[in-house]
Amino acid sequence: MRITPPGPHRGWPEPERGDMHNHMNTTPKAEASPAGKPGRTPSFAVTATVREPAELVLAFVAHHLELGAKKIIIYLDDPDDPVRPLLVKTPRVNAIRCTEAYWNEVTNGRGRPPNQNARQAVNASQAYKKVKADYLLHLDADEFLHMARPFAEEIARLEDDDVWLRVPAVERCWLEGDASDHIFSGVFRHPIKQAPLIAKRIYGEEVTPFLANGLAGSSHGKPLVRTGHKVQVQVHAAKLPGKNNGWAKHKKATGLHVLHFDGLTPLHWAAKTLRYAEQGDEAIDKLLHQERARQVREVRDNISTMPELLRFFRKITGLTPDQSRALTEHGRLSAMKIDPEAAMRRVFPEVEADFSFRAFDLKLGSENAKRLMKKIAANQAA
Numbered sequence: 001m002r003i004t005p006p007g008p009h010r011g012w013p014e015p016e017r018g019d020m021h022n023h024m025n026t027t028p029k030a031e032a033s034p035a036g037k038p039g040r041t042p043s044f045a046v047t048a049t050v051r052e053p054a055e056l057v058l059a060f061v062a063h064h065l066e067l068g069a070k071k072i073i074i075y076l077d078d079p080d081d082p083v084r085p086l087l088v089k090t091p092r093v094n095a096i097r098c099t100e101a102y103w104n105e106v107t108n109g110r111g112r113p114p115n116q117n118a119r120q121a122v123n124a125s126q127a128y129k130k131v132k133a134d135y136l137l138h139l140d141a142d143e144f145l146h147m148a149r150p151f152a153e154e155i156a157r158l159e160d161d162d163v164w165l166r167v168p169a170v171e172r173c174w175l176e177g178d179a180s181d182h183i184f185s186g187v188f189r190h191p192i193k194q195a196p197l198i199a200k201r202i203y204g205e206e207v208t209p210f211l212a213n214g215l216a217g218s219s220h221g222k223p224l225v226r227t228g229h230k231v232q233v234q235v236h237a238a239k240l241p242g243k244n245n246g247w248a249k250h251k252k253a254t255g256l257h258v259l260h261f262d263g264l265t266p267l268h269w270a271a272k273t274l275r276y277a278e279q280g281d282e283a284i285d286k287l288l289h290q291e292r293a294r295q296v297r298e299v300r301d302n303i304s305t306m307p308e309l310l311r312f313f314r315k316i317t318g319l320t321p322d323q324s325r326a327l328t329e330h331g332r333l334s335a336m337k338i339d340p341e342a343a344m345r346r347v348f349p350e351v352e353a354d355f356s357f358r359a360f361d362l363k364l365g366s367e368n369a370k371r372l373m374k375k376i377a378a379n380q381a382a
Contacts, residue, residue, distance in 0.1 A: 166222075168221040169219060171217055187335050188333070189319070
């Protein structure tokens with residue numbers, strides 16, 4: 001079988017020269033640097049706990065293999081995930097089924113943690129203990145590493161006592177009038193940290209309460225951790241017991257970014273938000289940062305129909321011309337391009353894939369379909 005050709009990202013307006021911080025070059029693979037032993041290229045591995053449509057998982061794996069990852073370690077939150085046969089036969093990829101026996105083994109008999117953040121942290125720490133690479137990067141399946149400079153050059157900035165590198169997150173959003181229907185389309189906004197008044201001026205009183213440092217998703221970034229330490233890898237950081245209240249010494253990356261597609265499609269975001277909304281307030285506060293929790297409660301308490309929900313999504317992830325100009329002036333908007341679909345065609349040529357919104361939405365699963373249908377039914381009854 002062959003993969004459906006990707007076609008252009010329709011409706012994605014190319015930025016004018018000087019209009020955005022433009023990282024349009026192809027992301028480079030790791031190259032030799034002074035870091036580590038002379039003449040030796042530092043290596044990195046990537047790990048993620050996944051429960052997503054197979055095409056997204058395969059695109060994630062292929063993208064990071066082509067960036068130069070020495071190993072990709074995928075934990076299948078659904079132990080019967082149908083993507084596993086493709087992963088296990090792929091060089092440099094490990095696929096671990098998170099069965100009941102697995103959870104009992106790695107939690108000393110306590111079983112599967114109900115909190116997804118806890119499951120991710122347990123799995124990342126397991127990967128860290130076993131991986132044969134110099135560094136381990138912990139990501140989610142909707143996050144893709146972008147390199148504006150070679151990996152080894154970035155790592156060379158670390159001092160001997162730096163245990164990890166915080167890779168900052170940027171968030172996919174859409175310019176006004178963008179009618180793209182490809183899951184990897186859009187532009188990327190950066191966090192606006194330590195400048196809440198700037199964020200409020202850009203986004204306004206209505207939207208700002210739903211944004212953490214100017215992002216609808218998390219603004220903390222992801223940990224790239226030097227191996228060989230007694231480290232607990234968390235979702236957004238690394239802990240070294242007994243040091244700095246547990247937080248290991250680190251630096252912030254300047255040439256690496258995590259591209260976060262927080263909701264591959266509007267319906268994907270809606271389904272995730274409705275799933276959170278089904279949980280109690282205690283769980284919402286435990287799982288989510290304050291602004292994301294506020295989004296979930298807004299959807300749960302004040303939005304009754306699907307059109308309203310999708311308008312809310314566009315309100316917090318879409319950019320007006322004034323907002324895009326302001327973000328550009330503050331150096332907070334980029335047009336970083338990656339092509340995970342093309343990487344997938346090369347790594348998994350036997351798999352057919354369609355990354356349009358419609359095709360991706362059809363694979364969100366029966367549980368998500370039921371959640372979405374409730375909103376649709378509410379709209380029809382209104």
